[in-house]
Amino acid sequence: MKSFTYERAHSPSEAAAAAARIDGAKFIAGGTNLLDLMKLQIETPAHLIDVNGLALDKIEATSDGGLRIGALVRNTDLAADPRVRRDYGLLSRALLAGASGQLRNMATTAGNLLQRTRCPYFYDTNQPCNKRRPGSGCAAIDGFSRQHAIVGVSNACIATHPSDMAVALMALDASVETVRADGKTRSVPIGELYRLPGETPHVETTLESGELITAVTLPKPVGGRHIYHKVRDRASYAFALVSVGAVVQRDGSGRVALGGVAHKPWRVAAADAEMPRGAKAVAARLLADAKSTRENAFKLPLVERTLGAVLAEARG
């Protein structure tokens, strides 16, 4: 690990200002992904701003009947919150499908959103990777790409976003509240938080330098059946090959988002509209512009079949 200086932040706006001001500064909260990457020298921050002392660890009701989830709420606490279990079951299910008990006890809501891809070529510093070293090339496209993205890919990057939680938040129309270096706050719909890789896969979000996530807000509950179905190589503690997060209403309408298939949690408005017509129609919309490799082409039928399983469970 490269050496770094360390400070504890005292307020969100001070933290954001310090992060923008100090060269090579990064926030640290749970640290479960950042420290992993620092040990491999994939991340080499010169300065860490520990935000754990900020009072951002509450889940509160909002005036419009939704929930405001503090950025530092641990994954375990979010999944176990009685309101989340009752009204946003999809979010609990997605969280519980991810990582391990130990990791969920440390990992935070904002950190989960901002975790980096688990592409093995991103992790292997001997390999080219446009995300790790812009312009160096992508070893995954002609490499072992079984885990990789099938939609929204570019010639520069086919990495996936690894979060389960973000898939649920996408289907639930969550927004991300932030504070910027100048102290101003804003709310970003989660659909506008992530970027597709394009030619700049190292730029993963629309957040500005120093911008700190302070909360995630959920609109008022929409009812329906909440289902998260994750297909992976082992029964627990593995990243998704394909995951489907869905809210299905009694009349068959609903919303759906996919994990494990793109550089961001994948949702397509036209696919939601096809929900009453079944898995084949929904999958066709979700995967309209799919571009798979020889090794991950299996994900195309897997998405349709996983959708089929989810819709059958919703009916049952």
Next chain:
Amino acid sequence: MTKVSLTVNGESRELDLDTRTTLLDALREHLHLAGTKKGCDHGQCGACTVIVDGRRINSCLTLAVMHDGDTVTTIEGLGTPAHLHPMQAAFVKHDGYQCGYCTPGQICSAVAVLDEIKAGIPSHVSADLTARPQLTATELRERMSGNICRCGAYSNIIDAVTEVAGRQA
């Protein structure tokens, strides 16, 4: 170097640490509590599991400086050779290990798992999210999935945890 105060196994300890020191290295290299093991050092194996402020975490994926003022329980703090913690005794009785390297992490994790179930925290395999989680082998297996045992003592580990869970229930 940064000063860090920890309460480890009931004793207050002051350390002067390089900011890079993980909690795991602080325990093993600075406090010489070598019961907590370094396996993968990347949060994948669970050998470094300790209990901080009542919660199990991977001590390899957190910096010691982030724990100033925290209370840490390691395997050495759960029981002693003369007075084993019930979970330690059950692992011995059920032969819940072979080489023993993952065992301190398994035991710290198992102790916390039973507290998590008692606190009503659901898991991936809980059928009903809003009901109290059950003390079944399926639940225990899922909740222990962050602790890898390369010797494959899993079925005996589950027997040990089940016995302690039953006694507690």
